[in-house]
Amino acid sequence: MKHDELVKLALKAKEFAYAPYSKFKVGAAILTDDGEVFTGCNIENSSYSLTICAERVAIFKAYSTGKRKFKSIAIVSDAKNYTSPCGACRQVLMDLAGEELEVILTNSKGRKKILKLKELLPLPFSSKDLKTKGGIIHGHHRV
Numbered sequence: 447m448k449h450d451e452l453v454k455l456a457l458k459a460k461e462f463a464y465a466p467y468s469k470f471k472v473g474a475a476i477l478t479d480d481g482e483v484f485t486g487c488n489i490e491n492s493s494y495s496l497t498i499c500a501e502r503v504a505i506f507k508a509y510s511t512g513k514r515k516f517k518s519i520a521i522v523s524d525a526k527n528y529t530s531p532c533g534a535c536r537q538v539l540m541d542l543a544g545e546e547l548e549v550i551l552t553n554s555k556g557r558k559k560i561l562k563l564k565e566l567l568p569l570p571f572s573s574k575d576l577k578t579k580g581g582i583i584h585g586h587h588r589v
């Protein structure tokens with residue numbers, strides 16, 4: 447699937463955004479390794495912190511149908527600037543999709559910026575860190 451097709455699906459998902467408080471509508475579309483696409487939009491809440499971002503909705507939808515491997519995610523909004531995933535979404539994507547995930551940022555002019563997740567979240571905390579005991583992994587001291 448081409449980047450532009452994934453962006454198109456994210457744009458469609460943006461229309462379903464529920465953002466009565468911020469009025470900032472976001473859409474996301476994540477592509478699995480077997481060519482399926484799951485979309486998401488942001489869903490806000492009157493108790494603001496319960497809001498969930500478009501990216502997490504998309505990957506949770508995919509996970510909930512058993513998908514575990516992903517190629518890329520496209521993110522769209524109506525903003526002039528590139529819309530980049532928030533810190534919470536970067537962490538979730540790192541755990542659930544991995545550092546090689548391709549992240550397609552877009553702006554309202556239709557421009558794209560493509561990065562790897564590891565560029566957006568360097569030095570991540572991950573499941574590997576939970577396997578350590580006293581700072582040692584497989585007999586090697588961590589740096």
Ligand code: THU
Nearest residue numbers: 468470472488499500530531532
């Ligand atoms: N938002 C997303 O859905 N994804 C992003 O990448 C940035 C932020 C949402 C959360 C909230 O509903 C609104 O945008 C404003 O922060």
